[in-house]
Amino acid sequence: MTIACRPARREDVAAIVRLLADDGLGAEREVVSDPPGEGYLAAFDEIAANPRALLAVAEDAAGRIVGTLQLTFIAGLSNHGAELALVSAVRIDSSLRGQGLGEQMMAWAMDEARARGCASMELLSHASREAAHRFYERLGFAKSHVGMKRTLD
Amino acid sequence: MTIACRPARREDVAAIVRLLADDGLGAEREVVSDPPGEGYLAAFDEIAANPRALLAVAEDAAGRIVGTLQLTFIAGLSNHGAELALVSAVRIDSSLRGQGLGEQMMAWAMDEARARGCASMELLSHASREAAHRFYERLGFAKSHVGMKRTLD
Numbered sequence: 104m105t106i107a108c109r110p111a112r113r114e115d116v117a118a119i120v121r122l123l124a125d126d127g128l129g130a131e132r133e134v135v136s137d138p139p140g141e142g143y144l145a146a147f148d149e150i151a152a153n154p155r156a157l158l159a160v161a162e163d164a165a166g167r168i169v170g171t172l173q174l175t176f177i178a179g180l181s182n183h184g185a186e187l188a189l190v191s192a193v194r195i196d197s198s199l200r201g202q203g204l205g206e207q208m209m210a211w212a213m214d215e216a217r218a219r220g221c222a223s224m225e226l227l228s229h230a231s232r233e234a235a236h237r238f239y240e241r242l243g244f245a246k247s248h249v250g251m252k253r254t255l256d
Numbered sequence: 257m258t259i260a261c262r263p264a265r266r267e268d269v270a271a272i273v274r275l276l277a278d279d280g281l282g283a284e285r286e287v288v289s290d291p292p293g294e295g296y297l298a299a300f301d302e303i304a305a306n307p308r309a310l311l312a313v314a315e316d317a318a319g320r321i322v323g324t325l326q327l328t329f330i331a332g333l334s335n336h337g338a339e340l341a342l343v344s345a346v347r348i349d350s351s352l353r354g355q356g357l358g359e360q361m362m363a364w365a366m367d368e369a370r371a372r373g374c375a376s377m378e379l380l381s382h383a384s385r386e387a388a389h390r391f392y393e394r395l396g397f398a399k400s401h402v403g404m405k406r407t408l409d
Contacts, residue, residue: 116333123334132335146337155306158333177328179345180269180278180311182285184396186301188408189342192332203377224408225380227401239404248380248403249389251324255341255377 104202106161106169108211109252115160116147118168122194157215161195161208169196170208176219188212193226209242228250257355259314261364268313269300271321310368314348314361322349323361330354330374332401338375341365345377362395380405 111119117137124133124177134140150156150173161170172193178186197206216224227250228235238244259312259355264272270290277286303309303326314323325346331339344363348357369377381388389399 119318119333122295134336140336142337143333146331146333147333147338150333153308153331154333155308156331173332175328175330175342177342177344178299179326180272180296180299180303181345183287183293184295184302186280189330191330192334208304213408221408223405225403225405227378227380227403229401230399232409236402240267243406244404245406246383246402247405248382249399250378250380250403251389251392251397251402252376252378255366255396 104164104199104204106163106204106207108159108161108170108208111147111151111158111160111171113144113147113151115168116143119158119160119171122168122171122196125197126194159208159212159215161204161211170194170204172208172212174212176216176221177185180252182222186220188216188219188221188224189224190224201245204237206242209239228232257316257352259316259357259360260324261312261314261361264300264311264313264324265303266297266300266304268321269296272311272313272324273348275321275324275344278350279347312361312365312368314357314364322352323347323357325361325365327365327369329369329374335375338374341369341372341374341377343377343379358391359395362392366395387409 117139120133120139120143121135124135139240150158157174159172160168163169173191175189176186270292273292273296274288277288303311306330310327312325313321316322326344328342329339
């Protein structure tokens, strides 16, 4: 199955939220509706206006949104000022997994990051997502770091 | 020992690069000089112009730069559009470790993130930095994720 990846448009937001919710860990925190809630649209507008963010979708041949991911480009002082790309919120339609869509989407994301001159790409993946870790290892990522989180109240 | 945290200024760049290099993993990749290399200054200018980035330093009572960290504020669609804060490049002068400077600096960073309305904070820490993991766990962070990286060529 071949997909086309491109930056997300505002009319994709409902489909993206559906993908975020279509997931063991995200199901309880997202609110799926069409049209999407104002919070999601406001977040989309902020991401779209940010030159260092790229929210992307993957479309199938019929124009249906079947995947999403987000890139954040971070200019650090380290490594002589090289930018790195953080990839997050990677989701594939659960009915279409195992068909190479994730590989195609991540290959596109890595090409986008290279085109900007990014020296590296990184991500946090929940410790319980062992299939995802193997997927990223096949794509050349190493589990070299721990990913730590806390809520802020 | 009490420190004051504040956004970095261009004249702090040489001191920040020294802190980044004063580190087991960073020593071989940074180039320390005063004035700093143009690549570092260009990266600083890009960070300073980015409303979603905050490069910070900690000063001691004599105005000496003794610590640094960087925050990146990421607006995702997830969690109803809440922003999260990624903290990276956390360094304390190696001669001053164990005196609570890191705790003060991270407390300041969490307050800055809360003031922006961030719902959570996250970081990647090299798997070998076990003392750092314990430090972040004391500050309420959980090792809930793996941190994966690859270079892009």
